[in-house]
Amino acid sequence: INRFDYDGDYGTVLNRFLIQAAIGYPITVHGSGGQTRAFIHIQDSVRCIELAIEDAPKAGERVKIFNQMT
Numbered sequence: 001i002n003r004f005d006y007d008g009d010y011g012t013v014l015n016r017f018l019i020q021a022a023i024g025y026p027i028t029v030h031g032s033g034g035q036t037r038a039f040i041h042i043q044d045s046v047r048c049i050e051l052a053i054e055d056a057p058k059a060g061e062r063v064k065i066f067n068q069m070t
Helices: 013-022 042-054
Strands: none
Touching: none
């Protein structure tokens, strides 16, 4: 099972913004908008997706979990 986390604990702000845009919900910025925890530069996020695609599990293999923060 794949997951697309969009919450504050496991998701990224990019994931949350994508979900909000997809459902037509206004993009929300929490607090002052100056939060630094759990923010990942977009280039790093895209690189992580690229690595996951390049090394996709073979049929019957377990899904690999990538943590962009570490």
